Amino acid sequence: MKRKKIVAGNWKMYMDYEEGRALANAVISHLQPSETIVVLGTPYIHLKGISGLIKGVSSLKLAAQNCHQENNGAYTGEVSAPMLKSCGVDYVILGHSERREYFHETDALIARKIDAVMAQGMQPIYCCGERLEVREAGEHEALVSRQVSEALFHLNEEQMRQVVIAYEPVWAIGTGKTASPEQAQEMHRHIRSLIRKQYGDGIAEGLTILYGGSVKPGNAAELFGQPDVDGGLIGGASLKAEDFIAIVESI
Numbered sequence: 124m125k126r127k128k129i130v131a132g133n134w135k136m137y138m139d140y141e142e143g144r145a146l147a148n149a150v151i152s153h154l155q156p157s158e159t160i161v162v163l164g165t166p167y168i169h170l171k172g173i174s175g176l177i178k179g180v181s182s183l184k185l186a187a188q189n190c191h192q193e194n195n196g197a198y199t200g201e202v203s204a205p206m207l208k209s210c211g212v213d214y215v216i217l218g219h220s221e222r223r224e225y226f227h228e229t230d231a232l233i234a235r236k237i238d239a240v241m242a243q244g245m246q247p248i249y250c251c252g253e254r255l256e257v258r259e260a261g262e263h264e265a266l267v268s269r270q271v272s273e274a275l276f277h278l279n280e281e282q283m284r285q286v287v288i289a290y291e292p293v294w295a296i297g298t299g300k301t302a303s304p305e306q307a308q309e310m311h312r313h314i315r316s317l318i319r320k321q322y323g324d325g326i327a328e329g330l331t332i333l334y335g336g337s338v339k340p341g342n343a344a345e346l347f348g349q350p351d352v353d354g355g356l357i358g359g360a361s362l363k364a365e366d367f368i369a370i371v372e373s374i
């Protein structure tokens with residue numbers, strides 16, 4: 124089965140409104156037609172405007188970086204899945220390690236956010252990955268198994284087909300340390316085997332699994348060349364259009 128290739132940028136809390144529009148326009152102007160889905164994961168304030176800019180560029184999609192688990196209510200400062208949907212959002216990044224660390228998000232909470240996003244017909248990009256001490260203790264596969272099962276295994280088969288998983292070892296995010304292609308492949312194969320056991324071969328083979336953690340133009344091709352690596356979730360290097368486009372073209 125031919126899996127969808129995806130390269131998603133995570134702008135995090137960077138780019139004011141004008142900078143964000145300029146970056147999106149630069150990506151649009153450099154993007155070559157291809158089958159790779161390119162996703163811009165922007166701060167909330169950019170979503171509506173950038174959705175207008177990318178209309179008509181069929182390979183470009185829009186992602187939010189979070190959403191609330193409830194559809195509406197007295198939750199000052201929060202943004203819900205129906206609100207994101209109404210702004211033209213296609214994907215929502217959930218479970219990023221920065222949200223787990225600074226906002227104390229648990230897999231039980233992330234599972235509810237995944238449900239909220241899917242109920243609106245958007246696709247979650249579910250992030251999982253171990254901290255350095257977990258890898259050093261040799262417990263990385265067990266930890267990722269737990270993250271994947273707790274956040275995703277309540278989904279039915281139809282829902283699971285819509286999920287994208289991003290493996291992001293925490294020790295490689297924003298640190299300049301990248302997992303070796305072998306380390307990435309080993310974990311991606313493991314994640315696919317978890318999905319195979321739970322949902323069967325067809326869904327496992329169709330699942331897009333992204334690698335994230337200090338991906339740059341210089342290391343992207345080798346990472347993306349691994350059989351179970353179907354693209355990347357890109358933080359720092361997504362903030363420069365030339366670097367991001369070079370990464371997209373490495374697939």
Ligand code: PEP
Pocket residue numbers: 133135291295296297298299335336337338356357358359360
């Ligand atoms: C990320 O934010 O998901 C990420 C992988 O960041 P970086 O590429 O900067 O390591």
